[in-house]
Amino acid sequence: MRTFVSALSFLAGLGVGLIGGAALLAYAYQAAGLYPPDDATIKFIARERGWLRDDV
Secondary structure: HHHHHHHHHHHHHHHHHHHHHHHHHHHHHHHHHOOOOOHHHHHHHHHOOOOOOOOO
């Protein structure tokens, strides 16, 4: 029984660690500006620069 609880605790910790690590890595990439902008950001920049008209 003790081995089962230890294995279950290890798997739970592994899952939390992987998810937390992936979230931290994603946040670091976004903070560093390494992710490409999404469609809404591209449209906003295009409207600000006059490249995109809403009446078309």
